[in-house]
Amino acid sequence: xxxxxxxxxxxxxxxxxxxxxxxxxxxxxxxxxxxxxxxxxxxxxxxxxxxxxxxxxxxxxxxxxxxxxxxxxxxxxxxxxxxxxxxxxxxxxxxxxxxxxxxxxxxxxxxxxxxxxxxx
Amino acid sequence: xxxxxxxxxxxxxxxxxxxxxxxxxxxxxxxxxxxxxxxxxxxxxxxxxxxxxxxxxxxxxxxxxxxxxxxxxxxxxxxxxxxxxxxxxxxxxxxxxxxxxxxxxxxxxxxxxxxxxxxxxxxxxxxxxxxxxxxxxxxxxxxxx
Numbered sequence: 001x002x003x004x005x006x007x008x009x010x011x012x013x014x015x016x017x018x019x020x021x022x023x024x025x026x027x028x029x030x031x032x033x034x035x036x037x038x039x040x041x042x043x044x045x046x047x048x049x050x051x052x053x054x055x056x057x058x059x060x061x062x063x064x065x066x067x068x069x070x071x072x073x074x075x076x077x078x079x080x081x082x083x084x085x086x087x088x089x090x091x092x093x094x095x096x097x098x099x100x101x102x103x104x105x106x107x108x109x110x111x112x113x114x115x116x117x118x119x120x
Numbered sequence: 121x122x123x124x125x126x127x128x129x130x131x132x133x134x135x136x137x138x139x140x141x142x143x144x145x146x147x148x149x150x151x152x153x154x155x156x157x158x159x160x161x162x163x164x165x166x167x168x169x170x171x172x173x174x175x176x177x178x179x180x181x182x183x184x185x186x187x188x189x190x191x192x193x194x195x196x197x198x199x200x201x202x203x204x205x206x207x208x209x210x211x212x213x214x215x216x217x218x219x220x221x222x223x224x225x226x227x228x229x230x231x232x233x234x235x236x237x238x239x240x241x242x243x244x245x246x247x248x249x250x251x252x253x254x255x256x257x258x259x260x261x262x263x264x265x
Contacts, residue, residue, distance in 0.1 A: 003143055024146075025175040026139035055146070057171050058234035069229040086164055093165070093241055094234060095222040 003027060008034055014045040014113050016106060020052040023060035031060065035067045044076020047109045051082035056090050064100065077101070077116075079109040130156075131194040137182045137209075139175070145192065146171050149203065152194050156201050157264050166262055169242040170203050172235035173214075173258055181209025181256065199264040206257050213248040214239060214258070 004027035007018045015038055023031060038046060048064075064078060071078055081103040083091070091097060103109040130152050135141050146167040153163035174192070182188045190207035214236040225233075239246055245261040 022143060024139070024142050024171060025179060026142055057142075057168060057175065058238055059175060061234055062231055065229060065231050086161075089161070089165075090168065094237065095226070098223065099226040 004030065006030060006034055008038070011047070011106070011110060013117060014047050014110050015043045016047045016049055016110075018049045018052065022055040023053060024055065024057045025059035028059040028063055031063045032066065035063060039067060039070060042074070044071045044074045045113050046071065046076065046078045047106055047113075048078060048080050049082050049106045050080060050084070050087055051106075053087055054084065056087050058094075061091070061094065061096065064096075068099065077113070079103060079112060081106045081109040125198060127195055127197045129193060129195045131192070133192055134189045135174070135192055136186065137178045137188040137190060138186045139178055141178075142171050142174060145174055149194065153201055153262075156196055158201070158262070162262075165242045166201070166203075169239045169260065170205075172238045173203075173205055173260065176212065176214070176235055177205060177207045177209060180212055181207050183210070201262045201264065203260045204257060205260075206251075206255050208255050211250055211256050214246060215248055 004021040004023055006020065009016050009018070017031070017034055019031070021027070035046075068078055079101045082105050083102065088102070091100075091102065101109070101112065103112070131148050135145065149170045150163045150167040153166045154160060158166065177190050178184065188209065190205060190209075193204045195202045195204070217233060217236050219240075220233055220237045239260065242262070243260040244263050247259045249257050251257055
């Protein structure tokens with residue numbers, strides 16, 4: 001049974017990671033590896049699209065913590081989009097909205113990247 | 121309080137120390153919690169808390185070594201939903217960790233410790249002890265209502 005899958009695609013000026021299924025200690029290494037590849041390629045404008053994600057545990061949250069500093073130090077960001085109420089509740093439970101920008105959908109997150117680039 | 125005055129074991133299983141097992145454990149906890157009367161949102165969080173506790177056993181007590189087993193028991197007593205995890209790996213008392221200050225956690229871009237924080241936020245009582253035959257036992261309780 002495939003519990004989790006992800007896909008990375010380009011949506012200039014951003015890279016979008018689409019998540020699908022269950023993100024836990026078993027599947028988080030896949031996301032970690034996707035982030036590592038993007039950072040290695042110096043792609044720092046990252047949107048994570050949660051639209052098809054049904055579950056996240058702290059192992060998944062830990063991946064965002066692992067890369068946020070590096071990405072922001074390179075003038076990028078990790079913006080999160082399209083969470084179901086269930087998944088949002090896990091982020092909210094731990095106060096993650098303090099550290100991460102969370103948007104209704106991918107387009108809003110992308111627009112935010114475009115706006116910040118045109119200003120800065 | 122007439123219906124649940126006995127300690128009733130709802131589920132009991134030996135679980136392999138593999139992260140593949142987490143999915144099945146969550147499903148059992150969530151469905152048993154709903155059956156006991158918790159709303160879906162609370163049941164979802166309880167499954168998350170138990171996932172975190174099992175992940176810690178698999179990753180830390182057994183250092184990710186998949187060849188071991190631990191035990192899960194789900195029981196109810198009065199208004200209490202009780203999950204007991206028993207392992208024979210490295211002892212770790214989650215109550216020994218200080219309470220997380222998330223603002224500071226984010227400022228330092230820290231890692232780790234989130235699982236225990238979730239368990240404490242979701243469950244009402246978290247007790248840890250080492251039994252007389254050297255097993256580690258984590259008992260998590262959530263009250264209905």
